[in-house]
Amino acid sequence: MGEWKLLDGNHAAAYAVKLTQPEVIAMYPITPQTECVSYISDFIEKGELKAIAVRVESEHSAMCVLLGASTTGSRVFSASCSQGIAYMTEAIWMAAGSRLPVVLGVVNRPIGTPGGSIHRDLNDELLNRDAGWIQFFTESAQEVFDTIIQAYRISEDPDVLLPSMVGWEGRVVSHTAIPVQLLTKEDVDDFLPKYDPEYKLEAEKFTFKTVRQVFDSSYEQVYVSQMAMENAKKLIKEVNEEYGKRFGRSYGNGLIEEYRCDDAEAVLIAMGSIAGTARVAIDEMRDEGVPIGLVKLRTFRPFPTEDLREVAKKVKAIGFIDRNRNPGSPGGGIGCIDTARALYSMDRRPLMIGFYAGVIGRDVRPHEIKNMGEKVIKAAETGEIEKEVDWIQLRE
Amino acid sequence: MMKPPSWREVAARGGSALALSSNNVIPAIIRQSPTGTWRVIRPVVDAEKCTKCGICVTYCPDGVITLGEFSAMVNYDFCKGCGICAYECPAKAIEMEREKA
Numbered sequence: 259m260g261e262w263k264l265l266d267g268n269h270a271a272a273y274a275v276k277l278t279q280p281e282v283i284a285m286y287p288i289t290p291q292t293e294c295v296s297y298i299s300d301f302i303e304k305g306e307l308k309a310i311a312v313r314v315e316s317e318h319s320a321m322c323v324l325l326g327a328s329t330t331g332s333r334v335f336s337a338s339c340s341q342g343i344a345y346m347t348e349a350i351w352m353a354a355g356s357r358l359p360v361v362l363g364v365v366n367r368p369i370g371t372p373g374g375s376i377h378r379d380l381n382d383e384l385l386n387r388d389a390g391w392i393q394f395f396t397e398s399a400q401e402v403f404d405t406i407i408q409a410y411r412i413s414e415d416p417d418v419l420l421p422s423m424v425g426w427e428g429r430v431v432s433h434t435a436i437p438v439q440l441l442t443k444e445d446v447d448d449f450l451p452k453y454d455p456e457y458k459l460e461a462e463k464f465t466f467k468t469v470r471q472v473f474d475s476s477y478e479q480v481y482v483s484q485m486a487m488e489n490a491k492k493l494i495k496e497v498n499e500e501y502g503k504r505f506g507r508s509y510g511n512g513l514i515e516e517y518r519c520d521d522a523e524a525v526l527i528a529m530g531s532i533a534g535t536a537r538v539a540i541d542e543m544r545d546e547g548v549p550i551g552l553v554k555l556r557t558f559r560p561f562p563t564e565d566l567r568e569v570a571k572k573v574k575a576i577g578f579i580d581r582n583r584n585p586g587s588p589g590g591g592i593g594c595i596d597t598a599r600a601l602y603s604m605d606r607r608p609l610m611i612g613f614y615a616g617v618i619g620r621d622v623r624p625h626e627i628k629n630m631g632e633k634v635i636k637a638a639e640t641g642e643i644e645k646e647v648d649w650i651q652l653r654e
Numbered sequence: 655m656m657k658p659p660s661w662r663e664v665a666a667r668g669g670s671a672l673a674l675s676s677n678n679v680i681p682a683i684i685r686q687s688p689t690g691t692w693r694v695i696r697p698v699v700d701a702e703k704c705t706k707c708g709i710c711v712t713y714c715p716d717g718v719i720t721l722g723e724f725s726a727m728v729n730y731d732f733c734k735g736c737g738i739c740a741y742e743c744p745a746k747a748i749e750m751e752r753e754k755a
Contacts, residue, residue, distance in 0.1 A: 309661060356670055357668060357669050357670035358670075416668065419669065419670070421667060456667075456668060457667070457668050457670060474658075475658065475659055475664050478659070478660070478664040479664055479670075481660055481661050481664075482664050482665045482669040483669060486669065580751040621711055
């Protein structure tokens with residue numbers, strides 16, 4: 259086990275990247291991500307990390323550099339956020355379509371107008387929900403560190419071969435320092451084998467620079483990607499368990515983390531840093547004797563359908579706290595919609611409320627989470643909901 | 655003609671375009687679809703001026719220029735006439751000429 263350090267999320271990510279030793283790292287600055295690649299370039303400058311740092315002219319180029327490098331069998335990393343992810347999107351889809359195990363840090367920050375917030379919101383990562391990437395949402399600098407190391411192991415597995423986004427929220431995770439326990443180089447080398455793909459582009463074997471498929475197998479490839487996601491579901495759980503056994507830290511079952519859900523009548527579901535705040539609110543409510551629990555979604559793709567069904571069997575009402583916008587949606591934010599589909603086939607479904615909270619960087623405080631908790635508990639008790647979609651922080 | 659692969663065969667080969675391509679088959683497939691027909695202007699190499707430095711070979715985005723015995727050679731089946739080779743050529747040995755209808 260490694261030493262303890264006082265690190266913010268960006269710095270913890272840089273340490274994780276240093277230990278996983280990518281060979282090519284593309285760098286382009288954007289607030290609040292900039293420090294992450296800046297710390298990495300420090301490591302390269304000091305000779306602590308041997309990697310090719312490519313200072314690109316845009317995020318789009320950053321991902322294109324990773325596509326090329328990953329195709330030749332290199333381990334790669336980059337990080338960005340917000341508009342950067344939006345600009346990168348075209349190449350992001352290609353990484354998944356080409357089954358390249360790229361790992362990308364996403365410092366979740368709101369996209370563009372309204373406002374010009376440089377705080378937190380999950381829309382940038384969720385923008386690429388359908389691309390075929392594994393998507394992690396983390397709660398603390400420690401989880402950022404652990405998840406990046408796990409993400410390489412999961413992405414590079416021959417049964418998965420899907421790229422991973424590791425999200426940590428702007429400011430509250432990226433710029434808030436907490437004690438983080440690192441791993442030693444030996445720990446990581448032992449946990450994470452060297453990336454050695456069966457298929458890679460070797461310059462001397464190809465005269466053409468683009469790879470063309472022999473047949474149109476695109477439909478089959480997408481189906482196989484769906485299967486790879488199912489494999490990832492299993493592997494994320496296994497890797498989380500193994501990581502826990504080796505290094506003493508694990509996050510729920512890897513896909514979801516249940517907090518005080520025993521005998522709960524209702525649960526709140528949250529992603530990212532809101533889950534951290536929610537623990538405080540849930541503790542207070544439990545102290546008052548309110549039967550409520552919290553479920554943290556650690557991965558949004560693959561979506562933990564089976565695990566959420568198990569939770570839903572036990573409770574009468576669910577409230578999904580969505581830190582993303584989705585105007586014109588069938589009801590609630592992106593998380594709420596996906597959860598509703600996951601639970602739709604159940605014989606007996608719990609009631610469901612979609613809460614919009616923390617959208618475009620607004621802080622979510624424990625008393626607001628208690629307010630949401632009270633609403634789902636009321637729904638569980640009465641069997642009725644006041645508002646299907648609740649803008650809990652709206653000023654009248 | 656080979657049979658298109660089932661999803662199981664696609665899965666067995668890692669599901670990527672790279673895995674589904676074969677070194678032997680690719681040139682044959684590409685030969686069936688010459689993309690050079692899009693070209694409006696064509697690069698013409700002046701063998702007298704060409705120094706065979708290879709800069710055009712490196713810069714060509716389609717990888718269709720090779721070094722021949724006397725000068726750089728362009729494969730017109732796939733050259734799209736972008737003109738980068740002519741722009742980069744230090745010896746000014748490549749002229750872009752309009753294709754005849």
